[in-house]
Amino acid sequence: MSLKNYTSINDIDHIETWIQEALMIKSNPLKNNELGKNKTLGLLFFNSSLRTRLSTQKAALNLGMNPIVMNVSGDAWGIEFEDGTVMNGSTAEHIKEAAAVVSQYCDVIAVRAFPSLTDKIKDESEHILKSFIKYASVPLVNMESSTSHPLQGLTDAITIKENTTKKRPKVVLSWAPHVKALPHAVANSFTNAMQKMDVEFVIANPKGYNLNPEIVKDTLVYHDQKEAFKNADFVYAKNWSSYEDYGKVVKTDLDWMITKDKIGAAKFMHCLPVRRNVVVEDAVLDSENALVTEQANNRTFAAQLVLKKILENV
Amino acid sequence: MSLKNYTSINDIDHIETWIQEALMIKSNPLKNNELGKNKTLGLLFFNSSLRTRLSTQKAALNLGMNPIVMNVSGDAWGIEFEDGTVMNGSTAEHIKEAAAVVSQYCDVIAVRAFPSLTDKIKDESEHILKSFIKYASVPLVNMESSTSHPLQGLTDAITIKENTTKKRPKVVLSWAPHVKALPHAVANSFTNAMQKMDVEFVIANPKGYNLNPEIVKDTLVYHDQKEAFKNADFVYAKNWSSYEDYGKVVKTDLDWMITKDKIGAAKFMHCLPVRRNVVVEDAVLDSENALVTEQANNRTFAAQLVLKKILENV
């Protein structure tokens, strides 16, 4: 299936096929390097980025595309997203113009825009992402929005497939401590992806940290981490701030930190960046069971698959 | 005619020919994509940019050039423009060295440097632009200087030509309100361009907002916006701060805002970014008469024509 926009894991029609296609790309990354010739990918960052910034550019280059990177806040100016506003404040350009204009120069636009974590309704409306889709005239790739990070979710699915021989491995998404309030996007997209795969998927998080029930659906949620980790093949750690008490950090003690003792022989995954000895102890990250570098590597091929599907459709 | 530097609309020898050449490029943007092979365009930004940043890179890529972008202040350090200074203050590199050095790595240099709007004599001396021309050993493109924005002016000329069937359309440049003190560069270059074209060109601005008389020359200036808009085919809106009371905002009420009622069937133009419902109401920008996206699109072909002419001369 060809692809118009890639905004959430729901845009994946058949995840097992996509994983196979991504692994084909990984085995021969330059096979399609004429497909993007003379095509431009505009990467717009409203927030910081390392992996996404580099891997998405690398994916574009592998396809022969020209990436153009822009830090929206530093390089340009404040963008207005509200309709009908009298723009006499701090924003200097409306998304209607900004998205239309960028579409004149870029064949595909990729956007990163984190949530406020203060206004649940606004964040959940995905107004930035949806405004770009509405007003841009070219395909859009989500490089992490308020509620989802589907390039990461696809990456994680690929990485799990690559690292198991089991027909139906057990995968645990575990909340882990952090000092700052973090978004739900990675946890949401990972959950979405696992629900589409043939895995035994459970979530472990403290009380007060349940994810959005519309994401969790009928996935089993444990509040006892030890119980959840029993017979786990993969432990995926991630901090997120409270969803119920929206954006708040209600627990910071380290009893939910991932340790070698806790996970045993299970493979360890994390999207990175990760705070060592807060989210997870050194002994886990420095062991052979840590898949974090391989996850980072697979970001390129997830992005490349998405861009390839979009380019085939342009 | 081949081109050494492109610093103002005065560098255009015959604007109607340039417009035709730009439209040829637009109809086949990749025709000359070997011309810039192994050539580097250095884009130096002293100020923020969205359209110029993206369209100039796109133009370079269409010609096969390698663009290298640098935000001078964030990426490097303060540049000194005065001769003979004892540099024991905040500037760390003199333009003599900076321009000579960048010339070692770039085949063409493009510079954006806004005016202070506090020192009229210094701004009008175009000391930044002229210092680059003096000390660089390669051609220079003005991406908006203190007093002119000739890539925009050429773009606007192209857009008007594309959107009229009249032999001699009426074009009005109208001042419009804004909350901040803005430069005169766009208005100046638009005026320069219109004066070279076969159009009926008039300017509308409140008292106290006359542009530099050396730019206006014998162009008719109305202080009555309604009178100026009569039978207009194009209304080009732009705010600028006072020239007489240099850099000051002497009027902020919205009675000069562009409305659908005021412009009727005339096409609406603006260089963007534009503050909605301050400079112009939503009803105008959201109508089919708004040419702003097409103007943004034509920025690529204006830049590409300029770079092509320069490359043919290198």
Next chain:
Amino acid sequence: MSLKNYTSINDIDHIETWIQEALMIKSNPLKNNELGKNKTLGLLFFNSSLRTRLSTQKAALNLGMNPIVMNVSGDAWGIEFEDGTVMNGSTAEHIKEAAAVVSQYCDVIAVRAFPSLTDKIKDESEHILKSFIKYASVPLVNMESSTSHPLQGLTDAITIKENTTKKRPKVVLSWAPHVKALPHAVANSFTNAMQKMDVEFVIANPKGYNLNPEIVKDTLVYHDQKEAFKNADFVYAKNWSSYEDYGKVVKTDLDWMITKDKIGAAKFMHCLPVRRNVVVEDAVLDSENALVTEQANNRTFAAQLVLKKILENV
């Protein structure tokens, strides 16, 4: 000899051969522009840069590589370099992950990271550079670290060779005044390079400004600038902060400023950026004896030689 990493002048096995190879590249910069095809150079800047930023990109482009630039602090987040830390402070990602991750996307990594100038032991440990080498899985190029700037040192060696007909010219490295505390890296690498060449090399600096004795070795150090400059063919000026009273500025008066009177017919060199009329007077920089622009030009070919040697080894 092929090259794994380029971290200091000590990585140059035979400097006279390298100079000849660099001059060959200079005479035909595009000769090897297939060598880097589909290879990516990641340029990571922890600090500002103009020459290094542009010349290293230009070198990569000449070899057909794709450069990807990242300002680590602005574009990404604080990186932790200490082992075993509980990362509950301002750093969000450990160098172990960061270096491993960047290695997934880049075939070569180039890093600029200045010293603190407050902690001599930490700076001299070169912990940032060494951490990258330890945890990256691809070759690393030093774009100026705490204690060395070997792309500049190689450049300077090339420039001296190009600009002398003498078998054994006299080269003086002279301290010069500055208002801020500057690193020792350029002075160190220049000293390293000169000690490997067939030149008469001496250093001139005020008392209290001796460089690290392990760098100086048996090079003659004058505290009398006039005495040192006698019969000099090249005067290389550079400020550095005190090494003994680490990182302190103990002298700011201008009696050590380089003047035309002082250097006579000697060629003048400086790595740039240079503060005019503080480090050196206008009359020297504006004279034909100043080689600073040619040094900047040669930065490209030094970087290109280093990248070529690394690519031949990948």
